[in-house]
Amino acid sequence: MAGRSRQAALEEIQGAYLEQYKRIADYCSELLRANPGSSVTLKVQRSPDFEVEDQQQRLNNYCIFQRVYVCLAACKKSFLQCRKFLGLDVCFLKTPQGGQLLTAVGWDPNDQMLPIAYAVVEAETKDTWKWFLRLLIDDFGVDIIGKTTFMSDQQKGLLPAFDEVIPGVDHRFCVRHLYSNFRKKFSGLHLKQLMWRSAKATHWKEWEKEMQIIRTINVDAHRHLNAIPPRFWSRSRFNFHPKCDTIVNNMCESFNGAIVESREKPIVTILEDIRDETREERQISPNQPLQHPSPTQPNLGPGPHHPQLGPRQSPPEARHSNHHHQRRWVQPAPAKQPGLSPSATNSHFMFLQES
Known part of the structure; x- marks a missing residue:
């Protein structure tokens, strides 16, 4: 049953x-x-x-x-x-x-x-x-x-x-996934820190310095990382055009x-x-500033000071304006x-x- x-x-x-x-x-x-x-x-x-022009009921x-x-x-x-x-x-x-x-x-x-x-x-x-x-x-x-x-x-x-x-x-590789594969062969906190310092190095000489330290500790670990071109995982070789230095x-x-x-x-x-x-x-929170379509806009934090609402809230008209703008941006009116x-x-x- x-x-x-x-x-x-x-x-x-x-x-x-x-x-x-x-x-x-x-x-x-x-x-x-x-x-x-x-x-x-x-x-x-x-x-x-x-593909048969004469469609019949028996056709599958x-x-x-x-x-x-x-x-x-x-x-x-x-x-x-x-x-x-x-x-x-x-x-x-x-x-x-x-x-x-x-x-x-x-x-x-x-x-x-x-x-x-x-x-x-x-x-x-x-x-x-x-x-x-x-x-x-x-x-x-x-x-x-x-x-x-x-x-x-x-x-x-x-x-x-x-x-x-x-x-x-x-093209870049996520360093967290690279380290996940790296630690299967080479464990240890010191090697982990050295690999992440190599990935975060912003100058090629700094990257080479960290890689040389890895080589003195473990030659195989150095060979493993050196086989991956640094332009995929080190900030020292990243392209500056996207204005983004994330490695994960x-x-x-x-x-x-x-x-x-x-x-x-x-x-x-x-x-x-x-x-x-x-x-x-x-979606934009009522307390967030109006989004400006700029590729370099920073995180501006809460809205301006208002004598009645306090420093962490925006005036009512600003809240309404922000919300209305976001609805038009996210959900265009159906044509x-x-x-x-x-x-x-x-x-x-x-x-x-x-x-």
Whole structure:
């Protein structure tokens, strides 16, 4: 009896997961209707019978979901006003159908995480990363993406994808993940401190000094670190154009932690939770200053002094103005568009299929 009840419960749960895959195209169309200017790409694999002109009832017609990519219009506008720095990461989806989530997260002027784009794919491979990077180029242009600095955790297939799609692009490795691999072979607090000092060194002579100390302690540890080009992990070789000297990919890790519960939900619910999380990350507290679209804006702290409200609050009119500005920035007013079928193809919504 308990086994039958468990099986019935599993069928009911998995049925909900499968049912949402049937509505994924409708969700993409609705996402574009409510967020004009956004980019949504849905890729499916169709049965061979779709190529038959004379469709009959006996033909086996089906679509298999493969990938979906989303870049909201508000995120596009925000990234164009921020430092050209993107963190890339991937995480597993804990659903019966599996899959992985690719994310691109930026830094806003107040050093807060700014989700730019996300995609649900079948697996983390060189092909999926190439697909994701090409869509980023379609959204922002090759000039902007080509001058952007990327940070990653050495994901599988990402480096070959960079070489093919954006050759020569500036790229960094997360030092925390580099040290995670380093300590498996070379443990000890002293080596840990020396590695982090090498990564934080801002001049090449300082980097060489720390590396020589590592060499005197452990030649193999020095050889291991020296095999990784310092331009990937040391501030002494970083490009100054992005105006960002971070050596860890904490923004992507924070974003993945914020959606950890959503990764167990059905596909449409996952995408909607990520959209809500993206919108919430761009909300401004009434006590925060009005965001100015400048790539070098510092964190200004609380609003100006007000004789009645005190030094840590803004006047009522300022609170209303900030809130109204942020709502227009994050959630653009829906524009009335002509009818858009799930299989329509335009500059914003691409419905792809495997040949």
